[in-house]
Amino acid sequence: MFSYRHAFHAGNHADVLKHTVLIAMLHHLTQKEAALTVLDTHAGAGLYRLDSEFTETSGEAADGIQRLLKPTEGMTLAPALQDYLDLVASFNSKGNWRIYPGSPFIIQRLLRGHDKLKLFELHPTDTKTLMANVEQLEAGRQVAVLREDGFEGIRKFLPPPARRALVLCDPSYELKNDYARVAAMATEALKRFPTGTYAIWYPIIPRPEAHDLPRKLKTLATKAGKSWLHATLTVKSSKLVADVQGETKRPGLPASGMFVINPTHTLKPALQAALPQMVTLLAQDRHAAFTLDAGG
Template structure:
């Protein structure tokens, strides 16, 4: 199935969590001069126009990035969230009061942060998004774009020559099989390259599916696994995404502390309804 288009959801509350974490991880990797590989299993289009019919149809960005950028200044923005927000503003050349028109996908975040010595390997299957992604990466010399299966693509590139790498697995979860498949791909990748940093995004649609992901991870040999989750509203049996989360293998040493500051702020600024937002931050597996 290739019906999923992230353009409908660009800049929503799930992107805020995912991309603020990705920004912190990639920034951390650039602190060492030695280059690293960034591998993205489901890259999407690279950049999204928030004024187009897809984003306007759902308006999800208005409850995500737009709300953060226009947040009440009475609550101080956590320092750890500033690199992400400044990156979005810089792309739009926007001041605090300006509306933004562009929102980057994960390749857009990576392109803004990676250096000449770093490389990006971007996989995408959708026939429309791969064209947009190729156009976006046209002048990005160290980007390698492939229209192929991202799960296999990740495994084929490990370990990277530099022995330094960040892997993002961000599937659309159109099929229930994506939940176990994504976890098993990281377990296989870890077997090949145990020192890499792996970020696995997931939606909270059915809690049992997330519970099964957790169990598969804890039953494996994967070590140093952090789980972070932000939910706009409580779990429900009704259809729809109530929350979003990340499993992070080998996170930067200060990431948990940074998230401790970010999550309460998101709970306040991105809540939906009356104080129903919640978050979770847990070292699921020790180092």
């Protein structure tokens, strides 16, 4: 249960998609004066070093955010991608990309003084690290770290006092029942707070549950009469490949998606400009592609 560590994957192509979506929505949501409550169901450690043993072992950042640092000649990055890069750069000294902020620090950087952030994390090591990292923010009561199951823990914060909330849900999906728990969480959350914005990340892998989840979420949103947006980013084929010894193995995460219920109206045009550039810059083979659908 506690084997997953996001430090191995920090800054990969899935983070590029997830955090670009997150930042684009927060820029819009924080324009209204009323307080915003953000709930992060699987917060992780909060900050990651791109030169750590974990990230250097996986090398995933090299095929993720670091590719955005060298755009194709003549390419001007889409505003949403540039906002993403600028925010990550704000955690680093000029020209030195050693720190990658996870969703807790991305969110907190964009919140205003009267907004609230609730961070849920169960991994004992990551919880301890997250608490230590958050203490450095000196954010007082704005940020709360809770060593609780985020699927269950968000219930007590919905609806929020000011009736404005963004829920980010991005479990590891190491456990097969995470897919069902995500759908159940979204169902109950919509009943508790129908006007909240719910952003759900998921891996696109050769597993039936991974392909069923966005369909279930679309059905849920449609039945509830809510708008929705579904973006996917594929960087390579999901077929088995042979390593140098001739043994077959899966090529790592080939694709991921973001499904958002009650998205901001600015999100679709932002992604229409950003997703084609993600494909161009992050493609690892000819199977790279994106999809963008919306309804409601």
